Amino acid sequence: MEKKVDSILKKYNYDPNSIIQILDGIQDEFNYLPRETVEQVSTVLKIPLSKIYSIATFYSVFSLEPRGKHMITVCKGTACFVKGSSDVLKRIEDRLGITAGHTTEDKLFTLETVNCLGACALAPIVVVDGQYYGKTTVQKVDAILDEYQKSEERLVEQVQE
Numbered sequence: 412m413e414k415k416v417d418s419i420l421k422k423y424n425y426d427p428n429s430i431i432q433i434l435d436g437i438q439d440e441f442n443y444l445p446r447e448t449v450e451q452v453s454t455v456l457k458i459p460l461s462k463i464y465s466i467a468t469f470y471s472v473f474s475l476e477p478r479g480k481h482m483i484t485v486c487k488g489t490a491c492f493v494k495g496s497s498d499v500l501k502r503i504e505d506r507l508g509i510t511a512g513h514t515t516e517d518k519l520f521t522l523e524t525v526n527c528l529g530a531c532a533l534a535p536i537v538v539v540d541g542q543y544y545g546k547t548t549v550q551k552v553d554a555i556l557d558e559y560q561k562s563e564e565r566l567v568e569q570v571q572e
């Protein structure tokens with residue numbers, strides 16, 4: 412972990428002004444910002460830990476908790492809400508057994524909400540791993556989750572063979 416963080420720091424010439432890019436690089440590598448990595452960045456760049464944490468919590472793109480392999484984002488903005496996003500969200504929560512802001516125990520899915528994705532014409536929208544699913548319904552969400560869960564099962568079978 413230490414070596415990987417060091418190579419990210421090196422890529423940005425150990426420049427404290429590149430802190431956001433550095434944190435972004437760490438998150439790409441580990442899928443979140445592990446505490447040890449934040450401490451290493453703080454020590455090497457001589458930036459107070461509190462400052463790094465305030466940056467990490469200000470930008471919603473950063474996560475201080477381990478995240479799942481698949482990111483599911485449900486838009487809860489007005490247009491999506493009016494078109495039924497709360498039913499869609501409830502369905503995903505029920506299927507995954509978690510509430511928004513959490514990760515499934517098997518670390519496969521993290522569920523988040525946002526306030527508007529800027530594509531209100533497609534409301535209600537669900538995004539999975541960067542792919543937008545517009546005009547979603549409870550049935551569509553079932554089909555999407557079925558697909559992801561089946562592909563995960565196939566992966567497990569391949570590993571076991």
Ligand code: FES
Binds near residue numbers: 490492527532536
């Ligand atoms: S309210 Fe959902 S995309 Fe705008």
